[in-house]
Amino acid sequence: MRRALVGCIALAFGCGPIGLFLVMRRMSLMGDAMSHAVLPGAAVGYLLAGLSLPAMSIGGFIAGVSVVLIAGLASRFTELKEDASLAAFYLLSLAAGVLLVTRFGSQVDLIHILFGSVLAVDNAALYLVSTIATLSMLTLAVIYRPLLLESLDPAFLRASGNRGGWYYQIFMLLVVLNLVAGFQALGTLMSVGLMMIPAVSARLWAQSIGYMLLFAIGIALFSGYGGLLLSFHFDLPSGPAIILLAGSIYAVSLLIAPAGGVLGRYLRLRHLER
Numbered sequence: 159m160r161r162a163l164v165g166c167i168a169l170a171f172g173c174g175p176i177g178l179f180l181v182m183r184r185m186s187l188m189g190d191a192m193s194h195a196v197l198p199g200a201a202v203g204y205l206l207a208g209l210s211l212p213a214m215s216i217g218g219f220i221a222g223v224s225v226v227l228i229a230g231l232a233s234r235f236t237e238l239k240e241d242a243s244l245a246a247f248y249l250l251s252l253a254a255g256v257l258l259v260t261r262f263g264s265q266v267d268l269i270h271i272l273f274g275s276v277l278a279v280d281n282a283a284l285y286l287v288s289t290i291a292t293l294s295m296l297t298l299a300v301i302y303r304p305l306l307l308e309s310l311d312p313a314f315l316r317a318s319g320n321r322g323g324w325y326y327q328i329f330m331l332l333v334v335l336n337l338v339a340g341f342q343a344l345g346t347l348m349s350v351g352l353m354m355i356p357a358v359s360a361r362l363w364a365q366s367i368g369y370m371l372l373f374a375i376g377i378a379l380f381s382g383y384g385g386l387l388l389s390f391h392f393d394l395p396s397g398p399a400i401i402l403l404a405g406s407i408y409a410v411s412l413l414i415a416p417a418g419g420v421l422g423r424y425l426r427l428r429h430l431e432r
Contacts, residue, residue: 159386162276162396165287165343166382169352172291172336174374175298177357179329182367183309186354191248193337193350195225197255200341205262211282215338222334225251276343276386276396283342290339294332301325306367344397351401352378359408362415362422377407 180189199221200214207213229243236243279287298305305325340349360373385400416422 168291170378173353177353189350194252196222201258355404362411362418
């Protein structure tokens with residue numbers, strides 16, 4: 159439980175800001191696509207070395223980066239948009255990963271890779287997750303302003319002489335890295351949950367980017383801690399408990415959040431009518 163808690167804390171600081179930038183760029187479903195894209199690489203790493211953290215992480219990272227590059231090339235040299243290319247490639251990746259694991263492994267192996275087990279996180283996984291979270295925060299601190307401008311007004315960034323494409327590529331690498339980190343604890347299907355749900359909820363509670371970042375990290379921290387408590391006291395699977403708690407916070411945010419919830423919007427309309 160202690161290792162699981164430390165892993166959730168690291169994931170909150172790494173995935174929260176990444177998820178918020180995905181929301182701001184209207185790429186919320188990109189995280190889901192990329193979480194599936196790492197599956198075949200992780201499956202190949204597992205088949206070659208068993209439940210080896212380095213092998214599965216390296217395989218997942220290579221697969222995720224490959225899908226990003228291939229989808230980018232497809233959108234550049236064809237009429238397809240990047241989201242359409244990613245949709246096709248992530249479905250192919252998911253099918254390939256499931257096929258590899260079920261053909262050469264077992265159903266238990268498939269369940270472990272798809273859904274993970276945060277209570278099975280060991281010291282090596284903690285070092286990896288913490289290193290990726292630290293690297294993500296430092297990198298975002300360096301590229302924060304141009305990445306924010308590229309997310310909100312890419313035309314102005316290009317007109318000012320900056321190459322927004324580089325910041326986008328760096329950001330996508332961070333997305334893949336954090337999904338690889340989340341995959342170690344929550345599996346490929348649920349790792350994106352801790353990245354996107356707190357970020358979407360934060361968008362409903364604040365209007366400034368700084369406060370959104372704080373809310374995204376805070377909600378992810380509370381979801382990790384509260385989900386582990388629920389799993390301990392009610393004998394629930396930890397990963398789903400964490401994601402469902404984050405989803406419950408999102409549901410409450412839809413109703414009462416002041417910046418974008420139903421109640422906040424109603425109060426603003428009443429104020430304008432007066």
